[in-house]
Amino acid sequence: MHMSPLQKYFFSRVWWYLGTLLVAICLNFILPRLGPSNPVDTIMAHIKTPGLDPKIAHKMEERLRIRFNIDKPLHVQLGMYVYHTIKGFVTLDMDEAFGDSYMHNKPVWAYIGPALPWTLGLQIPTLVIGYILGNILGALAAYKRGIFDKLFYPMSLFFTSVPYFCVAIFLVYIFGISLEWFPAMNAYGESLSPSWSITYVSDVLYHYTLPFMAMFLVYVGGQAIGMRSMSIYELGTDYVKYAKMLGSSEGQIVRYVFRNAMLPQLTGLALALGMMVGGALLIEIVFSYPGVGSLFYTSIKENDYPVLQAGALIVTICVLIANFIVDILIGILDPRIRVAQEGENA
Numbered sequence: 631m632h633m634s635p636l637q638k639y640f641f642s643r644v645w646w647y648l649g650t651l652l653v654a655i656c657l658n659f660i661l662p663r664l665g666p667s668n669p670v671d672t673i674m675a676h677i678k679t680p681g682l683d684p685k686i687a688h689k690m691e692e693r694l695r696i697r698f699n700i701d702k703p704l705h706v707q708l709g710m711y712v713y714h715t716i717k718g719f720v721t722l723d724m725d726e727a728f729g730d731s732y733m734h735n736k737p738v739w740a741y742i743g744p745a746l747p748w749t750l751g752l753q754i755p756t757l758v759i760g761y762i763l764g765n766i767l768g769a770l771a772a773y774k775r776g777i778f779d780k781l782f783y784p785m786s787l788f789f790t791s792v793p794y795f796c797v798a799i800f801l802v803y804i805f806g807i808s809l810e811w812f813p814a815m816n817a818y819g820e821s822l823s824p825s826w827s828i829t830y831v832s833d834v835l836y837h838y839t840l841p842f843m844a845m846f847l848v849y850v851g852g853q854a855i856g857m858r859s860m861s862i863y864e865l866g867t868d869y870v871k872y873a874k875m876l877g878s879s880e881g882q883i884v885r886y887v888f889r890n891a892m893l894p895q896l897t898g899l900a901l902a903l904g905m906m907v908g909g910a911l912l913i914e915i916v917f918s919y920p921g922v923g924s925l926f927y928t929s930i931k932e933n934d935y936p937v938l939q940a941g942a943l944i945v946t947i948c949v950l951i952a953n954f955i956v957d958i959l960i961g962i963l964d965p966r967i968r969v970a971q972e973g974e975n976a
Contacts, residue, residue, distance in 0.1 A: 639961045640958060640961065643954060643957050643958065643961075644954075647950055647953075647954050650950060651946075651947070651950060652712075654943070654946045654950070655711075655712055655715055655716075655943065656708065656712065658939050658942050658943050658946065659707070659708050659711045659712070659939060660708070662933075662935050662938050662939065663704070663935070668700060668933060668935075669694075669698060669700075669732040669733070669932070669933040669934060669935060670691055670694045670695055670698065670700060671933070672733075672932055672933045673694060673732070673733070674690070674691055674694075698732055698935075711939075714726055714727065714729065715727050715728075715943070724737075724739040724742075724743070725737045725738075725739055727739075727940075728742065728936060728939070728940040728943075729936040729940075730936060731934055731936055731937050732932075732933075732934050732935060732936060733932045733934045733937075734934075738936045738937050738940045739940070741925060741937060742922065742925065742937070742940050742941060742944060744920075745920060745921050745922050745924070745925050746921075746922060746944065748817060748914075748919060748920050748921035748922075749910065749911075749914065749921035749922040749923065750948075751838075752838075752841055752842065752845065752910055752913075752914070752919070752921060753845070753910050755842065756842060756845040756846050756849055756910075757849070757952075759846065759850075760845075760846050760849040760850040760853060761849075761853055761899060763850055763853075764849070764850040764851070764852070764853025764854040764856075764857065765853055765854070765857040765888075765892065765895060767782065767786075767850070767854045767857075768786075768853065768854035768855065768856065768857025768858040768859075768860075768861060769857055769858070769861045769884075769887070769888050769891065771783060771854065771858045772857070772858045772859075772861030772862045772865065773861065773865070773884060773887075779858075782854070783855070783858065785851070786850075786851035786852075786854045786855050786858075787851070787855060788851070789847045789848050789850075789851035790848055790851035790852040790855060792848065793848075793912075794844060794845060794848050794910070794912055794913055795912040795913065795915075795916055797844045797847055797848055798840075798841070798844035798912070798913045798916040798917065799916060801840045801843060801844050802814045802815075802840065802916065802917070805840060806840060812836065812837075812839050812840045813836065813837045813840070814840070814917070815917055815918040816837060816917075816918055816919070816920075817834060817837050817838070817919055817920050818830065818833045818834050818837055819833050819837075840917065841913055841914070841917045841919055844913050844916075844917075845910055845913055853895070853899075856894070856895055857891060857892075857895055860891035860894050860895065861887055861888070861891045863891075864886075864887040864890050864891050865887055869886070870883060870886070870887065873886065893960065896956055896959055896960050899956055910923065911923030911926055911945070915927050922941045922944065922945065925937060925941055926938065926941045926942075929941065
């Protein structure tokens with residue numbers, strides 16, 4: 631069956647991302663086990679007492695190793711993990727895909743499921759609003775120049791150079807502790823329970839302000855600087871000079887410049903997603919936000935492999951999906967991709 635260049639590009643990216651996901655699943659299993667301790671050691675450290683019989687303690691340890699499959703060789707454990715993870719995703723059985731928590735003896739999805747909407751609710755609006763606004767401001771700074779560019783560029787450069795968690799700590803200290811304008815931690819008041827009431831939703835948005843701003847300021851600054859640089863480059867190209875000589879309107883020239891400068895920005899978006907996700911997880915820890923980041927932090931301290939693996943895998947899948955969407959958008963918007971595919975078909 632003959633495929634169009636765009637279809638060929640699409641399926642090549644699908645296979646590439648599926649292969650990347652398989653490698654990520656394997657690394658997701660191996661990396662937590664490179665540390666010097668394991669969950670059995672953590673559990674035994676909590677239950678051992680001076681009066682506990684060493685033989686009883688040894689039997690308890692052996693039972694835990696068998697229960698967690700730690701008694702098996704590493705390659706056998708890896709095979710079981712990959713099998714159950716893939717089977718769980720194919721059958722949409724998240725309990726099988728992620729298993730049970732070692733520390734709490736409950737399905738991991740019971741912890742990840744409620745935490746995931748908080749993380750996505752923090753990251754997706756930041757990504758969409760920051761990308762759109764950052765590119766618009768960057769293009770305006772390049773086109774208008776003057777005092778707008780002189781004030782805006784240093785501010786953007788400052789925020790994009792500061793790590794996410796540093797901005798978060800700064801906002802907590804200034805607006806949460808010193809001025810007490812916004813809450814410094816949690817996602818809603820302790821006296822409230824989740825519901826769709828106006829009181830609860832408004833309180834969530836009130837607590838949402840500082841975590842959102844901590845991510846937004848860094849991300850929008852990076853997008854604006856990238857767009858400003860690309861727009862300045864495009865404004866100096868021959869086609870812009872030629873369009874001006876032909877008497878093209880200012881709006882038409884701006885549209886040409888913006889469209890051509892957006893393609894490298896899409897590529898930059900794919901590269902920035904990983905950093906943004908990692909920064910968001912740190913921000914959740916700073917603000918005690920009930921997302922995947924806080925769950926990560928707790929599972930690392932407890933050596934709870936299934937929770938740690940599930941959180942890391944979900945973050946990896948989200949980043950891969952976002953990068954895949956960006957890749958497809960680049961293939962649709964960039965005519966050079968279609969030309970390259972047609973050249974391979976010729």
